[in-house]
Amino acid sequence: MKELVVISGKGGTGKTSLMGAFASLAENKVLCDADVDAADLHLILDPDILQQTDFEAGNTAIINTDKCSECGLCRDLCQWDAINEAFCVDSILCEGCGVCVYFCPEKAIDFPEKMCGEWFLSDTRLGPMVHARLGIAEENSGKLVSLVRQEANKLAIEKGIDLILTDGPPGIGCPVIAAIGGANAVLIVTEPTVSGVHDMERVAELASFFKVPAMVCVNKADINLEKTREIEKFAIENGLKYLGVIPFDQVFTRSMVNRQTVFEYDSNSNANKAIKNVWEKAVKEMGI
Amino acid sequence: MDGNGIFKMIISIASGKGGTGKTTIATSLAVSVDTDVQLLDCDVEEPNAHLFINPVFVKTEVVSTPVPVVDDSKCSLCDKCDEICQFKAIARIADTIITFPELCHSCGGCWEVCPEAAIEKSDRRLGDVQIGHRNGLAFVHGRLRVGEAMAPPLIEAVRSYTNPDMLTIIDAPPGTSCPVIAAMHGADFILLVTEPTPFGLHDLKLAVGAVNILGIPCGLVINRSDIGDNEVKTFAADNNIPILMEIPFDRQVAEKYSQGIIMAEVIPGWKEKFKKLYEDIQKIVY
16 A cells, blocks of 8 residues: 655645646545645545545533632633633633643533534545545644545555545644655645745655655746756755656646646646656656 | 824734735735834744745744653652543553653643642743844744644744734734634734635635634735636625735746745835735724
8 A cells, every 4th residue: 555645835836736637647546635624626526425424523611600610720720811701711712621621629611522524435536535624713633634544544445446645735734744644655746936945845854854755846847947956956965756847837727627637627738748757757756 | 003093903814725825915015015014924834924025033032832741750650640631642651651742732731730749841842933124124933843743832922022013914824724723813804815716715715714703804815816717706795805906917926926026026016006905904994
């Protein structure tokens, strides 16, 4: 079983469009959308949801005002300032640590489990898919990312499929750490801009920190050829496998508007030849 | 309020989807308005605004969070710390209490509950806050330590530098979960930046959901407004979200961005448009 996770550091470099393109190119695979915060792959792949499951994680404190003696101990102990003067808990600020629940002398604080979102097992025209939706303003995105990856792994074993393609989140924090741990490789999709380079360097450092082999490709490469060369140089000097460039091409936007992968929309665009080349190198590198 | 009776507001710039132009808008707005302004880059995972502002940094503050260290000689193995911890950051394994500092949320439960006072605090570094300026523009950003998972406390540390005597512009991270909330709560106005594509719209809807939970007025900037489709405008109209600015796709703008050049400083006419944007926001907030 091999898992490739597509990440970028910076948002909007083309991760999901590229993931859709790879879905068109790879024959047997399970697709996994691990960007649970703002999942978009389903907008292209239009999944038939076969199974929908609630995602419960963590707890929230709720003060029972009938029992509360307003002693104020909970407010003193709360590190998140989540309890106001009227002894009402702000569920957005509450971290779910349970310290107030434990110490309340009146046992006046309930601590129910929290519904943080849901996850889905689906079929798409390009293969089975596991995806999720984190509730707005919710925490525990890392746990949900880990869950969808585990479920994708289970599904792949069940179906005898030996490749998982995972669409990762932007950034380098909790959900990204959950998305790359234990993967066979990450592909960093970057762009030749000051931000793209800066963010690629940080996410490459993260991959190295967690000992996940990293590959790099440059999208919209012709926007700044000097920065593109800078990225190639960085990749080579830092032991990242450089997979090449994809030109700036309106086919990305047009195919997205049509809810198609770039290959379904126009199999002969310039970007497509370049994407195929990147994919073939990734396949070779991972021994898929 | 300043001398002219104008209240110095906090504008947080968010998007849902990444790469829609938050930093472009935040930096252009910051250099265009005729008032004292500070820019707080709260995208601590991938801060980019400094690449455009090129500030002179005058101070770096290390931000840490307290995590437990157990003194085995005092520990009576009562297991109370293991029981209270919701994050599996402290646990009894055989005859020792083991801590996993990277899982700790610093709630303080274990050291509050320990009857032997056997738990002391040590620091886990979350990252750094850097403070600087350029041409009178005050600048602060946070840089999450690579490998650190917890961004919100570092975002709060950046926001603690908010100067109430200045207009504060916050560059928020993408997404809709806890780091974004940390960058938006308490703002007077949320400026949402999107692109008119299915991904842009889908993530915009999530961002609007988050803004509504916080109950803060918002408005929209549509970047690359001539690509994609019309759905974002329909959504904005249906939900009474004012469209405050549209920026058509321009390869020249993309190339300038790639070099770290602030759009409003090089593309003629845009400084005035950003001034107007600030005026429009003031009209909405007051």
